[in-house]
Amino acid sequence: MLEVDNINSFYGKAHVLRDLTLSVPHGNVIALLGRNGAGKTTTIKSIMQLVRPASGSITFNGQGITALPPHKIAKLGIGYVPEERRIFTDLTVSENLLVGKQPPREGAVTWTEDMLFDLFPNLAERRSNRGKALSGGEQQMLTIARTLMGNPSFILLDEPSEGVAPVIVEQMAKVIQQLKSEGLTVLLSEQNLHFAQAVADLAVIIESGAQVYSGTLKELNSHPEIRDAYLAA
Amino acid sequence: MEFFVAQLLTGLANASSLFLVACGLSLIFGVTRIVNFAHGSLYMLGAYVGYSFMQTLPGAVGFWGAILLAGVVVGIIGVLIEVLVLRPVYRAPELFQLVATFGVILVIQDLTLIIWGPEDLLGPRAPGLRGVYRIMGEPIPKYDIVLLAITPFIALALWYLITQTRVGVLVRAATQDREMVGALGVNQAVLFTGVFALGSALAGLGGALQLPKGGADLLMDFHILAPVFVVVVIGGMGSLPGAYLAAVIISVLNVFGVTYLPQSTLVLMFVVMVVVLMIRPYGLFGREEVAGEHGQVGEPELPIKPASTNVRLIVMVGLALLALLPLFGSSFAMVLTTDILIFCLFAASLHFLLGLGGLVSFGHAAYYGGGAYIAALLVTHANSPMELAFILAPLGAGLAALAIGWVCLRLTGVYFAMLTLAFAQLLWSLVFQWGSVTGGDDGLVNIWPSDWLNSTTAFFYFALIFSVGGILVLRHVAHSPFGYALRAARDSKRQAESTGINTQRVQLLAFGFAGLMGGLAGALFVFSKGSVFPNELEIARSFDALIVVFLGGVKTLAGGVAGAAFFKGVEDLLTRFEYWRLVMGLLIIFVVIVAPQGIVGSIRKAAIRMNVLKQGKHS
């Protein structure tokens, strides 16, 4: 569904992604693993063209997207859930969802506000609260819900388990499994291996912006030396 | 009591236009982060366009139709400006975009002059609303009552648009995080253009609505600018209720001021602004700006290095040529060169603040004009000898800058810029309205240098020594530990502080020092011309300096000087033509779009490409 081919990305002069290659097959949840600063966020931003790769190509459903602006990429059906959540704090929960709203897309679920409130019951009670009044966990749910309003067929989830309470992490895992069962493809950036194991089928590990492992999570479990070399304890 | 109510109603009616213009500016700033200095020009266009429509469309329907059409036309003009001028520079350093809007001001001024001519236009009366209503016995023009009555509806309509529609939700979302809005599939370009169109249309409506009260003239653009900025800043950038409340406060204050303190109406407005900002630094309804939003984007700058031998050689030859000018140049050439030198010093002092300190002052003319006025006042009222006045003027300007800087440096970013502008306007209005001391609009004349400097040649050398000397001192300070501390404070306040730099104090001293040097330029100016008028303190003068610094190149030390020399020269050439503003405006826009590094930056880039200079080795 998504092919990242030999991309190189920079921040100023800092070379962050080095010939990174990555393939996300349709219908899977794939975990992008790696230590702090390995380049996970940069990979996701490069796919979204929020960071423009200096070389290499990215194709989505066979279409090259490296020259497109972010809004066109979103329109193709790629949903982006940023690491820092970036909800609109002065807008209410409902208004945040309205910003994400896009027309229905063929082959993807058409989400409504009510469906999302079923998925995230905590948000339902808070629909007219402003974003800044929400707890960290609620903000994390809102940022996912907001992206789903765009009816994506593929979502980029950047560390959804970061800094939220264990109950919420569990809930998040259920949501991802449900999304997968509805046919959504997910690229999930994670440091939390437990969480990744609960939801992902495949894993890619990156280190210093280059791929060092690619395979199923089961295989990874049988190679603790790889885990120890490239992932934090 | 009756009189009081009547005054209040007049104030509320006056608030109507001001509110419309201010909310347009506020909306545009909120989403695009551009402080649109051309907003006053859009207001002026609204008045002229509305006038023309009123001439052709008959009756009451024609009158109100003309106002709406003026809004639509100005909205379309706004779209043109956004697409043609601003869109190419959205990726340039943020404050660079300001310069583009300065260019637009000049272009619109001349286009208006060409189309409608130089005469002030008397606004037509609204059909059916010619007389007055008696309210508690006091006469209130019917049109005022209508304005007063419809403004809340316009405000309500805007409020509805912003809070209750998806477009409004997107606008508010983009005000906070436009990149995220884009990543959610919203085309930012369309949103920006839409917001710019709406903001411009509001300015146009404001201009057309005030036609029966104020007519249309070519000075409207700058005249509305100061109150509009005051309203936006008092209300809080990006807040509609804030803009409404502030517009009412300012207008009502103004009406009462005219009655009770006719000499200080202008001063009053800025005093209110300063007081509000001291208590609520981000305005009545404003939010603190998100840190980092205003950082300069672009490549990291090259380290400042002492000039290479080549560059030194060129500068020496240039100076030698200047020193020899009296031998071969006409006296006209000497006068022009004196003007250029003075302007170079003025620009270099602003560059010091802006380039090294990252402190964008919109009101640097306060110190230049201030220095000139201090010297002139000393000569006029204290019979001070020229030499003493010449020494005291920069000192006084420097002290004023320290005091003003102390207040302004409590704020950052746009609010800092606005507050410096407000202080400059405060000074301007003081000088303008305190006629018995300052001569008001007639200025102060007969401020000639002492006998030994009375010849053109002698004064030329005097100006040469002091302006080049001043520039060299500025340059020297830039390379001193103080200069490094200043740049450290600009790049990262926290980091600088952790290395033991008192950033607050460093910035304040820099502000005072830049004021001192600006004052020196002003003192040179007043003795070279023999007179000084309030326009040396005007917004336009502050803009002149900003334009040359940006166009010369903010990131290179020589930028201010090169920009000033180039533009003063070009201006001298251009002002011989009738429509020089048009050409100058287009030139500015052209440079902004084509050479966003400024003149010096572009030359250096070209030199590096041609291997004349090695990258990073020279400055």
Ligand SMILES: Nc1ncnc2c1ncn2[C@@H]1O[C@H](COP(=O)(O)OP(=O)(O)OP(=O)(O)O)[C@@H](O)[C@H]1O
């Ligand atoms: N805006 C930026 N400017 C400069 N360097 C950056 C920027 N953002 C990230 N980096 C650097 O790029 C490298 C990769 O960062 P990235 O955020 O992609 O890592 P990550 O794998 O997402 O880490 P984390 O697990 O902490 O989120 C790091 O060395 C980081 O310091």
Ligand SMILES: [Mg+2]
């Ligand atoms: Mg990350």
